[in-house]
Amino acid sequence: MSNGSLDCHIFKSGDVVLNWETRYQIVLGIAKGLSYLHQSCRECIIHCDIKPENILLDASLFPKIADFGMATFIGRNFSRVLTTFRGTIGYLAPEWLSGIAITPKVDVYSFGMVLFEIISGRRNSPQENSGTSDLVEYFPIQVISKLHGEDMQSLVDPRLQDIFDLEQAKRVCKVALWCIQDNESQRPTMSEVVQVLEGLTEIDLLPMPRLLAAITEHPNGTETSV
Helix, strand or coil: CCCCEHHHHHCCCCCCCCCHHHHHHHHHHHHHHHHHHHHCCCCEEECCCCCHHHEEECCCCCEEECCCCCCEEECCCCCCECCCCCCCCCCCCCHHHHCCCECCHHHHHHHHHHHHHHHHCCCCCCCCCCCHHHHHHCHHHHHHHHHHCCCCCCCCCHHHCCCCCHHHHHHHHHHHHHHCCCCHHHCCCHHHHHHHHCCCCCCCCCCCCHHHHHHCECCCCCECCC
């Protein structure tokens, strides 16, 4: 693709910054692509490695899902498939660690993590932040806290200089939180995600996933307020 991969545009500084309209186009395009893979192909295709590096941008900066080397298939008569552990740290759904058969909801989880990065313009959890004191800066936790406080400006990539659609930004954040729920049954299908992103349905602010709640706990076992 003429514009390379998404990670080059959202993580690396340069003269060209993706504006909000383009980012929202990319978010919606990825959602539609995953919805097609999960629900419209002859067999359900689970990509298993959704991340910015595997989203390519064409000449119009429209996204194309790429690199199906880890993909797996589910016949339409089945809902799950048992497969070997695969994917990229930082985008893995909790069920990968339990060894149970997976569903397309593993892609939904990864998509949610990618949404956070498109919004903020940085990695959710930078590798250099290895100390426990940095855990509270984990971006999904910031989203939960600041959405409650109506503080969207501090969540959106500062390179946009506050030029973004506030309602769309809230919608993307809520969708991201919906997608990363610990229990796969509480995550949406990608077709439901598309409906929300297109403004056809509304969702409420979702509860903090248990894993993120654990991250926000102090060493003495008390939780931070959100």
